[in-house]
Amino acid sequence: MSEQPELTIQGWGPRPADDGSAGLEAAVPKAARRYLGRELGWTPRPTPAVPVAEIRLGPSRLPDAARTALIELLGEDAVSTDRESRLRHAGGKSYLDLLRRREGDASEAPDAVVRPGTTEETAALLSLCSARGIVVVPFGGGTSVVGGLAGVDADDRPTVAVDLSRMASVQALDVPSSLVTVGPGLRGPALEEVLGREGLTFGHLPQSWEFATLGGYAATRSAGQSSTGIGRFDELVAGVTLATPSGVLELGHPPASAAGPDLLGLALGSEGTLGIITELRLRVRPRPPASSYEGWSFRTWAAGLAAMQRLARHDLLPDVVRLSDSDETRANLLMAAGAGAKALRGSLRARGHGQGCLLVLGWEGLPDLVRARQRAAASLLRDGGAVRLGRRVGESWRRNRFSAPYLRDRLLDGGLLVETLETAATWTALPTVYDATRRALRESLTRGGHAPLVMTHLSHGYPTGASLYFTVLADRDDALPIQQWLTAKRAATDALLAAGGTLTHHHAVGADHRPWLEREVGPLGVEVLRAVKQRLDPNGICNPGVLLPD
Amino acid sequence: MSEQPELTIQGWGPRPADDGSAGLEAAVPKAARRYLGRELGWTPRPTPAVPVAEIRLGPSRLPDAARTALIELLGEDAVSTDRESRLRHAGGKSYLDLLRRREGDASEAPDAVVRPGTTEETAALLSLCSARGIVVVPFGGGTSVVGGLAGVDADDRPTVAVDLSRMASVQALDVPSSLVTVGPGLRGPALEEVLGREGLTFGHLPQSWEFATLGGYAATRSAGQSSTGIGRFDELVAGVTLATPSGVLELGHPPASAAGPDLLGLALGSEGTLGIITELRLRVRPRPPASSYEGWSFRTWAAGLAAMQRLARHDLLPDVVRLSDSDETRANLLMAAGAGAKALRGSLRARGHGQGCLLVLGWEGLPDLVRARQRAAASLLRDGGAVRLGRRVGESWRRNRFSAPYLRDRLLDGGLLVETLETAATWTALPTVYDATRRALRESLTRGGHAPLVMTHLSHGYPTGASLYFTVLADRDDALPIQQWLTAKRAATDALLAAGGTLTHHHAVGADHRPWLEREVGPLGVEVLRAVKQRLDPNGICNPGVLLPD
Secondary structure, eight states: OOOOOOOOTTSSSOOOSSSSHHHHHHHSOHHHHHHHHHHHTOOOOOOOOOOGGGOBOOOOOOOHHHHHHHHHHHOGGGEEOSHHHHHHTSOOOSHHHHHHHHHTBOTTOOSEEEOOOSHHHHHHHHHHHHHHTOEEEEESSSOOSSSTTOOOOTTOOOEEEEEOTTSOOEEEEETTTTEEEEOTTOBHHHHHHHHHTTTEEOOOOOTTTTTOBHHHHHHHTOOOTTHHHHOOGGGGEEEEEEEETTEEEEEOOSSOOOSSSOSHHHHTTOTTSSOEEEEEEEEOEEOOSEEEEEEEEESSHHHHHHHHHHHHHTTOOOSEEEEEOHHHHHHHHHHOOSHHHHHHHHHHHHTTOTTOEEEEEEEEEOHHHHHHHHHHHHHHHHHTTOEEEEHHHHHHHHHTTTOHHHHHHHHHHTTEEEEEEEEEEETTTHHHHHHHHHHHHHHHHOBTTBOOEEEEEEEEEOSSEEEEEEEEEEEOOSSSHHHHHHHHHHHHHHHHHHTTOOSOSSSOOTTTSGGGHHHHHHHHHHHHHHHHHHHHOTTOOBOTTSSSOO | OOOOOOOOTTSSSOOOSSSSHHHHHHHSOHHHHHHHHHHHTOOOOOOOOOOGGGOBOOOOOOOHHHHHHHHHHHOGGGEEOSHHHHHHTSOOOSHHHHHHHHTTBOTTOOSEEEOOOSHHHHHHHHHHHHHHTOEEEEESSSOOSSSTTOOOOTTOOOEEEEEOTTSOOEEEEETTTTEEEEOTTOBHHHHHHHHHTTTEEOOOOOTTTTTOBHHHHHHHTOOOTTHHHHOOGGGGEEEEEEEETTEEEEEOOSSOOOSSSOSHHHHTTOTTSSOEEEEEEEEOEEOOSEEEEEEEEESSHHHHHHHHHHHHHTTOOOSEEEEEOHHHHHHHHHHOOSHHHHHHHHHHHHTTOTTOEEEEEEEEEOHHHHHHHHHHHHHHHHHTTOEEEEHHHHHHHHHTTTOHHHHHHHHHHTTEEEEEEEEEEETTTHHHHHHHHHHHHHHHHOBTTBOOEEEEEEEEEOSSEEEEEEEEEEEOOSSSHHHHHHHHHHHHHHHHHHTTOOSOSSSOOTTTSGGGHHHHHHHHHHHHHHHHHHHHOTTOOBOTTSSSOO
């Protein structure tokens, strides 16, 4: 298996060699920098992260007796309290996480990192921690963007991060049943490597694919870029093993069952609050023999939305769907350097699509079926006023599908606020959710007469609605950057919920969204979740800082 | 809206005019009767139901004060304690239910029938019944075949059936979002009538379609005959309102959400044990412009299974899939009278498929896509040794898709044991589950040297596996008919679980399967369900006789 890359402590990709401004210049074309400067009132300035050696970290609070018991259970090598291990498991990769780590704050760092190797060890670990009052935060890829690894505990008990990297193998492959059994610490690239040898694929490709783990996808109800075609991660899970302080649950009975309420659906999205997923049974598929990615353009966002709705209604959405609004389209075209991009911009202007909306569609499957679906969809798209731009635009998106978080590091180096948020709503509510969220973000983040840049795309499409993904760029408030974003995030979340959006379509609740969970599921819904947690985790040691409001 | 037909108290369809043997003769062709007589050692004999007037029913145990309080809440017209109402709400339509009702036993009858008209009334009703210790059994279509309406209570408290027929309207239709909001008492035909006017369809068509309600489908995780294409009922539910003794839950956020564990999935399949579903938001779709039903034949069951697995793996299964084993195929061909059937039998024999397995495939959708999928599937099927029989076989199945329960009444009139059971398993486990279940049924039901007839079909197909549906015919033990079936059912259930099948794929748990729930979800899984129930229904008044073991 290939060597797995590691996320850096203060960002996504490697740190630039110098003070950071050269990194920004290499990552963002001049025209785009000028545009951002003008729009945002932003002056590019080096705002580098403090050196890792200067990150502040208190001493481990893990009691000696607990450390000894953990070592007895898991072995000396599987229990770490050193600075490097603790820093590597401090929080996730949200804008707020990165701000804190770049400023030298690692207060979310666990007191220790433990690495169980089996379901049995994990169950024993949870039982031990429950008895000793030690908080447990499961750690998969560490890519949470919603504070899923916050490790905050109202009782301020010592905390261990449970690193799942030792449980990262492909345990069984049942080819006739299209099922693979894996450990929770396995990452997508390693899984695809094993499946590829059998002509199979899993196909779940979120932006965090290089680093995130399969257990993490399950715990957070992830959705990949091809979710429109192959389904959300939760739809690809046939079963999980969930170790809890009260014992081990084996959940899910493929292919389907009517034997009572769905307990598997309680483990999915539980974000470590009920226990730790120690094994997953996932649906795989044959590698599609044909794939075709193409670009289209609409004159307006409304026309694009209407066409997507019609495709969805007639079950003609392809595997990948990404409709960018005009703000995102303009920024994407500015970011794409080179002659091809220039020609494309010219051609769009000539067709009256200069302020248009780009659509990327990706089709996969048997060649005849791909062609038949493409033809049927093309006819609906043309009826909706779309212009076909061809494969180059589609392939360009596909090449860069994992690049945004690397770019974010460079934008942070240069003094920008960069964050994303997402929701989903019915087709009927979608335009209102779009307007309300943008307005809230723009009102909250306008500084010195300059509004932020809010770029939006519709990605995951369903018959009943779709998700919206917002990327926000603004001139950072260097004095109070955390407060600046918290205020904007609060305004945006209030607005999107009021307009009928869901609290989160695929980023999960974490610490950041938990004040709103009750608005999403109601007070009695929260009580039901508490009753389940109380039964499985009576001492409340399982990731108490996330999901459920205090 | 058309008049809705009513199920009869002792069966599915209307009673025959005379002693029943003429009914049997009209319903079953002579060749089939002879075949059954020879195979089962069965002598056709009139075993008619006792007249309805002779069904034994004790006096209502509902206390006067409770009756007064119910009338105060719901109105005089919405509270019934008369004999006819109580008999019409006594149990469901399993073989055991029908045996009991035909013998004059209505001991499961509720003490009263109440008919709330709104969510608020239902919530108030549950709160009232919880305070007064009155057991509540929700009643939709009354079509349960697993004792879902058993109304058994360990504390022997008075019981009311909550008839949902007053909450049976289409409340809202959001065409762009493909969502319809309905009351739980609405039936499929009435929903299709409303949707048809808008060019839409819901498409969920189980065998009970004429009588079952949408709320019942949700409470039992139903699957319709087109589930392979459009999905199980639970996949078509965007949200439900669940009234419980502790308050009202609004569950589900279309199109999808990552905001924590799936609470909607707890309401689905809850079989009335957590409360009563008072509203459903369902996904609809445009009426498919093309549909094509066709028949195929395989020489053997194993060849048929292998071909279905390959279709599933390559995402080429159509909307309807039904592969009958050779026992079911032979019986179906004997039941089909007329020249066409005779010619088909001859043609199959001539091709060496005299002991073959019939396959019905139903394709629906846009004409071009239906053709492209049919072509791709046909190529895989021919590679797997299948012979195409054409549309007549497919259309014949389609015409008779709801007829089996009517036929069952007539077979019961003539002294037969007739029951069905079902399960699902992965493609890998399916052959073992098939063999083990058949063997258990045959061993248990062999009488006087005659084995029962066990007919099986694969219906609902998934990438990871499929369901198996068994129909059992045997010479009834007139002295101990209930014991005869209970023994066989126990043996079959033990066998299919041991072989890796699920307890139930679409009939639900009810009273009949609850002794095995712990084997399906484990003791801790049962404890989680109990914790949820305890929070929502602390006095245990909600359908205590089903789902959860005592």
